[in-house]
Amino acid sequence: MPRKKGGFRYEVHPTPAKGKDGRNIVYARPARGMKLSIEEVDDYCASHHSLRSGELKLVMGEFLKAAAVLMAEGYRIDTPIGSFSPKLALKREITNPDDVRNSDVMLDGVDYIPGKHWDEAIGQWLFDGFVRVKNSNTQELMKDTEHLEQSLQKCLRQGYATVKSFACQSGLTPYSARMQLDAWTKGDTPKLMRTRMGQMFIYTEI
Numbered sequence: 001m002p003r004k005k006g007g008f009r010y011e012v013h014p015t016p017a018k019g020k021d022g023r024n025i026v027y028a029r030p031a032r033g034m035k036l037s038i039e040e041v042d043d044y045c046a047s048h049h050s051l052r053s054g055e056l057k058l059v060m061g062e063f064l065k066a067a068a069v070l071m072a073e074g075y076r077i078d079t080p081i082g083s084f085s086p087k088l089a090l091k092r093e094i095t096n097p098d099d100v101r102n103s104d105v106m107l108d109g110v111d112y113i114p115g116k117h118w119d120e121a122i123g124q125w126l127f128d129g130f131v132r133v134k135n136s137n138t139q140e141l142m143k144d145t146e147h148l149e150q151s152l153q154k155c156l157r158q159g160y161a162t163v164k165s166f167a168c169q170s171g172l173t174p175y176s177a178r179m180q181l182d183a184w185t186k187g188d189t190p191k192l193m194r195t196r197m198g199q200m201f202i203y204t205e206i
Contacts, residue, residue: 007131
């Protein structure tokens with residue numbers, strides 16, 4: 001459950017870009033592991049706000065149903081927590097607008113624009129400031145080939161690896177995990193083959 005105080009926990013990681021001193025520029029990101037399910041948020045609202053247990057989960061479920069119906073008709077939905085709009089794509093490459101048929105159009109996900117309300121709402125609760133937590137050194141992990149190989153083999157026990165599973169096993173950020181997995185698919189003797197599965201890529205041994 002959420003902590004009552006202690007500040008916003010964050011980590012610091014390097015980027016590939018170099019600074020004026022020749023070293024990697026770093027960036028800050030929320031600490032890993034700070035994740036709550038809808039059930040946990042629902043319990044929090046029941047304990048700290050004027051909602052009954054299960055009410056938030058029910059409302060969000062009903063909103064999803066209603067929003068799906070409306071967005072299936074092409075509507076954009078503006079709410080206090082941001083706007084939701086359906087995103088479209090074409091199934092084939094077309095250069096002449098007159099050649100586009102209804103059957104060429106497909107749903108390509110949902111765009112979400114948070115809006116300024118989130119910054120204002122979260123900012124009201126940042127009175128404890130930010131607190132840095134110790135995180136693994138990505139550059140050092142990337143140099144540890146034995147550790148990376150062991151992490152990969154643990155992922156491959158299920159038959160394939162994903163960026164998420166490899167990042168979890170190795171301690172790398174998703175960005176660095178993707179770079180390493182992609183590197184194993186290249187060269188004269190690649191170790192892995194990358195295949196798209198829906199919205200993600202899976203990596204299998206060759």
